Amino acid sequence: MQMTPVQTRLGPIPLWSPPGALASAKPAVLAITGACAEPDDMMKTPAVVAPAWDAAVVRLPGNGTPVLAETSIAAWATAVGELVETAFAGRLVVLVGLSVGALVALGVRSGQVRRVIAVEPPLAMRKLWPMAQALRTRWRDDPGARDFIEAVFGVAGEAQAERTYFDLFAGAPPIDVIVGETPLYPERPLPRFPSFVDESERAWLAARPGVSLHVAQGAGHNIHVFAPGLLRQVLLAGLDKALAGAEP
Numbered sequence: 001m002q003m004t005p006v007q008t009r010l011g012p013i014p015l016w017s018p019p020g021a022l023a024s025a026k027p028a029v030l031a032i033t034g035a036c037a038e039p040d041d042m043m044k045t046p047a048v049v050a051p052a053w054d055a056a057v058v059r060l061p062g063n064g065t066p067v068l069a070e071t072s073i074a075a076w077a078t079a080v081g082e083l084v085e086t087a088f089a090g091r092l093v094v095l096v097g098l099s100v101g102a103l104v105a106l107g108v109r110s111g112q113v114r115r116v117i118a119v120e121p122p123l124a125m126r127k128l129w130p131m132a133q134a135l136r137t138r139w140r141d142d143p144g145a146r147d148f149i150e151a152v153f154g155v156a157g158e159a160q161a162e163r164t165y166f167d168l169f170a171g172a173p174p175i176d177v178i179v180g181e182t183p184l185y186p187e188r189p190l191p192r193f194p195s196f197v198d199e200s201e202r203a204w205l206a207a208r209p210g211v212s213l214h215v216a217q218g219a220g221h222n223i224h225v226f227a228p229g230l231l232r233q234v235l236l237a238g239l240d241k242a243l244a245g246a247e248p
Contacts, residue, residue: 008079010068017056027092029055032101071147077107106168114242116175122196125163175211182220193221212248
């Protein structure tokens with residue numbers, strides 16, 4: 001994978017892609033990783049979707065990448081929309097987003113984007129009890145991360161304002177949402193993160209027109225790690241539907 005900086009009005013966004021992928025005319029998958037992504041997250045996407053599709057990966061601003069001039073899901077979605085229209089001009093695009101990256105993917109509005117695969121999008125931030133203490137600690141110890149933590153999660157010291165993201169679905173293209181089977185509540189000791197999408201949000205998603213809801217058996221939040229088979233299955237089926245112009 002090679003890195004290409006793509007300029008947007010809010011600043012540059014590094015884009016990782018195989019050689020030749022940005023000069024191709026094939027349809028393209030753009031993966032957007034999560035808030036604390038590992039450097040190799042989703043880097044196998046090109047191999048999964050080849051040879052019919054190209055693929056590239058972006059990491060969120062500040063996650064080992066330059067921060068942008070504005071910090072919010074809406075601002076980042078706007079910047080990624082500009083990236084799509086610059087790096088993939090004239091090409092059909094499917095977005096795949098993980099966690100906070102899924103929120104960004106849901107907020108992109110571009111006629112080129114035909115489908116979104118949203119993996120564990122956290123829709124109500126005050127419910128995220130598994131992350132609460134870690135966010136407060138990072139806010140205290142890492143002043144450089146405060147804008148991000150406050151804007152996206154609503155955490156400022158010991159206080160937390162609600163941040164909800166249901167509005168991102170209005171005007172979006174067809175969407176596949178993948179959630180983990182392990183329920184968010186009740187609060188309890190767990191070996192790894194549960195799903196960050198609670199039952200009330202799942203019911204809302206299941207009733208939402210244009211949304212297809214999938215549950216990853218045996219997995220919690222990190223579906224790309226613990227249920228990669230389902231992610232691959234939903235992604236490949238979504239690519240076929242995007243080409244066919246099909247709804248969920």
